[in-house]
Amino acid sequence: MKSITNNSLEFQNTNFAYMEMGGQTWLLAAEVGQALGYADDKAIHRIFNRHADEFTQQMTGVVKVTTPGGMQDARMFSLRSAHLIDMFARTPKAKEFRRWVLDILDREVAQGNVNPAFDFKMHVHNINVACIHLEVMRDIWRNELDPALRALGSPIAVKMVDRLDACAQVNGVRGGMERASGLKGLQYH
Incomplete structure (x- = not known):
């Protein structure tokens, strides 16, 4: 430097x-x-x-x-x-x-000092980070919030159950980006 x-x-x-x-x-x-x-x-x-x-x-x-x-x-x-x-x-x-x-x-x-090309590795990293956060939210939902809301008889529990399994979609996007970029197995846990 x-x-x-x-x-x-x-x-x-x-x-x-x-x-x-x-x-x-x-x-x-x-x-x-x-x-x-x-x-x-x-x-x-x-x-x-x-x-x-x-x-x-x-x-x-x-x-x-x-x-x-x-x-x-x-x-x-x-x-x-x-x-x-x-x-x-x-x-x-x-x-x-x-x-x-x-x-x-x-x-x-x-000025040509920065390459504005699409950075697959960075975007795969960002998707991995999003997936990690979604998994934590899903676990909190499944283990703590959902049981508590169901015990109270709240309709929110039923409305939210499918929404917090979005990690499957994120994993699909991550796999597609890995295939498109040729970068395999990018994990940032």
Whole structure:
């Protein structure tokens, strides 16, 4: 990874000292947090940790950076993952930051710096994550909510029973994407 000198991205009062790696622009988590209006980067790390299963290795990583206190580990986010972090942020600046990141991504695509091709692996990963969440919801439904609602005589239990078995459809889509992409056995549990 090399640092880009004399180049910066600016969002309001945050000046990103971005890096480039693998043809992508990467932002420091601390600067993303600052741009979103958080007091420190702990909020960004909490958001990331709560939703880590939604990020691929191509979206985030930890690098060594030089700080006044010496070399330290710092989390980096690609523009795509900075946008995802922002989707979970609840600050007054979040909406504007989302637009800004998308404008930067559009500019990168227009300049040929980003390959906008369909990324089967990423989409299969996202389908796997959705399936994991659906399976958890289905298990909670079957083991806790359905029996409780039936005991109360609620008609909701009957209406919901087929709705929470959507994982079968998700698995079908996942299999189709694996066949179409030639990527077999992509599992992210």
